[in-house]
Amino acid sequence: MTNRRDAVREILVHSEGFRSAQDIYAQLRADGAKIGLTTVYRALQALADNGQVDMLRTDDGESVYRACATGTHHHHLVCRRCGRTVEVAGPAVERWAETVGAEHGFTAITHTVEVFGTCPSCTAIKSAG
Amino acid sequence: MTNRRDAVREILVHSEGFRSAQDIYAQLRADGAKIGLTTVYRALQALADNGQVDMLRTDDGESVYRACATGTHHHHLVCRRCGRTVEVAGPAVERWAETVGAEHGFTAITHTVEVFGTCPSCTAIKSAG
C-alpha cells in the first residue's frame, strides 16, 4: 500500500548511519524513483511515529533518521566523520538518569544520550593522512 | 562596552531555565529596551563562544540558552513543563561514555546528555489539577 514509504525505509535499512530527509530524497531521485520531497518527509514522519526509525537532530538543526536493529530503548555511538553508527545499551545511564531525577524530586524522567567519536577506520585514516 | 550584550546576559542570569533568542528579545522589548533581534542573536553567539552560556537545541529545533552557575562540564535536568533547570554532574555517565566508545574502538569521545522530567511544583500542580 505504501510503496513510497517502503522505498524510504529501504534506504534507511541499507544505510550505515543517520540520514536526512533531503539526503534520502536525493538518493531516491538519483536511483530514478519518481517521488516528491514532501512524500519523503511524510514517510519519515510515519516511520518515526511507528517507532520503526529513530530520529535525532544534528547540531545544525537538521533532522536525521535511522532504522535501528532493535526496537527497544538504546542510544547511539556515532562517528562524527563518516556517520557510522553503533547502537549501544547503557543500563548504567538509565539508572543514573532515574536517580538524578528522583534526587531532585522530578517525576516522569526521560533522557537523551548520544555519544560521538571517531570510528576505528576514520581514526586510522586520520593518523595515516 | 557591550551594553546590549550585558542586557542579554542579565536576562539569562535571572532566568530559571533555558531561553530562546526570540523569547529574550521579546522580554527586552517589553522592558522598554531599544534593541534589535539581530543584536540579541549576536550577543548570544558571543556569550556561547565565550563559554559564558550553555546552548542546546529544543526538540523543535530552536536554540535555547542558559547562564549556568558552573563553568565546568555538566548536564541538565529540565522540567518539561515550566522549564526550570537544575545543573547536574554525572561522573558515572562520563565514565560510561568513555568506556562504550573505547569498547568499539572509537576515539575522541564526546557526548550529549540531557534529562527531562516534571519538577516537584509542576508535579503537585498536575496532581491537584
Place this chain on the structure above:
DNA sequence: CCGATTTTGACAACGGTTTTCATTTTAGCG
C-alpha cells in the same frame, strides 16, 4: 572636533520543514 572603527538594527535572504490544494492513485462495490 574629525576621521577611523565598531556596533547596531531594519530588512532581505536562507534552509529545512510543513501546509496547501489540485491531481493522481487506490479501494470498495455492484
Place this chain on the structure above:
DNA sequence: CGCTAAAATGAAAACCGTTGTCAAAATCGG
C-alpha cells in the same frame, strides 16, 4: 469492468528560526 469515495502524492507556497547585508549610529583615538 465502470464508478465513486477515500487516500496518497507532489509542486508550489507558506512558515519560522536564523543568518547575511548594509547603511546609519555610536564609540574611539588623536
